Amino acid sequence: MLKNIEGVVISETPFKENSKILNILTKEGIIGVASKGCKNIKSPLRLISSKLVYAEFTIYHNSDRLSTLKEGHILNEFTNIRTDASLIPYSVYIYLTDLVRQVFTQSPEPLIYDLYISTIKKIESGLNPIVMMNILEIKLLDFLGCPIELNACAKCGSNKNIVTIDPDIGGYICKNCYTNEPIYDEKTRKMLRMYYLVDIDTIKELKIKEYVIANINNFMTSYYDRYTGIYIHSKKFLDQTINY
Numbered sequence: 086m087l088k089n090i091e092g093v094v095i096s097e098t099p100f101k102e103n104s105k106i107l108n109i110l111t112k113e114g115i116i117g118v119a120s121k122g123c124k125n126i127k128s129p130l131r132l133i134s135s136k137l138v139y140a141e142f143t144i145y146h147n148s149d150r151l152s153t154l155k156e157g158h159i160l161n162e163f164t165n166i167r168t169d170a171s172l173i174p175y176s177v178y179i180y181l182t183d184l185v186r187q188v189f190t191q192s193p194e195p196l197i198y199d200l201y202i203s204t205i206k207k208i209e210s211g212l213n214p215i216v217m218m219n220i221l222e223i224k225l226l227d228f229l230g231c232p233i234e235l236n237a238c239a240k241c242g243s244n245k246n247i248v249t250i251d252p253d254i255g256g257y258i259c260k261n262c263y264t265n266e267p268i269y270d271e272k273t274r275k276m277l278r279m280y281y282l283v284d285i286d287t288i289k290e291l292k293i294k295e296y297v298i299a300n301i302n303n304f305m306t307s308y309y310d311r312y313t314g315i316y317i318h319s320k321k322f323l324d325q326t327i328n329y
């Protein structure tokens with residue numbers, strides 16, 4: 086059966102002499118396809134058969150065996166992401182793809198795919214890749230079953246006199262429960278909440294102070310380490326590239 090699917094190639098494995106097996110992340114899940122002869126220089130499948138290509142693929146769908154790729158056309162080359170000299174947008178793209186793949190494996194919700202594609206498109210349009218990455222990360226926590234407590238003190242449940250937020254405690258801390266956690270100021274806390282609530286598709290521009298961006302990124306890194314149990318190799322490279 087012929088089927089059209091939109092998705093991003095998340096892995097490519099050599100297969101036979103001239104072919105590859107591709108895993109494509111789609112709204113409906115991760116689909117494995119054989120791209121026959123795609124390593125041949127004249128193959129029409131050559132360009133679309135590599136990791137991080139975002140395209141519409143036409144496949145001969147086979148639910149019992151491996152599906153086969155018939156053709157495809159690239160939907161967005163993400164040229165700005167790929168050519169940015171800082172390497173940050175591209176590193177973020179690699180990391181978010183690896184992250185979404187893992188989250189999807191735990192919780193195959195179509196909405197995750199939509200959030201991911203929207204985020205990558207916003208980065209391509211020039212919005213700060215670190216901010217967009219953190220926005221997606223905080224939204225993905227719901228699917229991982231470990232959202233940040235952003236409504237009340239994570240220790241006592243009070244919503245009065247909040248003084249900081251702590252990645253180890255998992256949320257806000259009030260004055261009474263405070264011991265010696267690092268202080269994240271009110272601007273940072275409010276912005277973190279905005280990240281969680283904002284509709285990604287509606288973001289047109291970002292006006293956020295550098296220190297707030299850095300604070301939130303550090304917070305998210307610690308929170309992910311502490312609560313998600315996810316380890317992603319490409320995040321290490323990204324952290325070195327960002328260099329906060």
Ligand SMILES: [Zn+2]
Pocket residue numbers: 238239240241242243258259260261262263
């Ligand atoms: Zn408290």
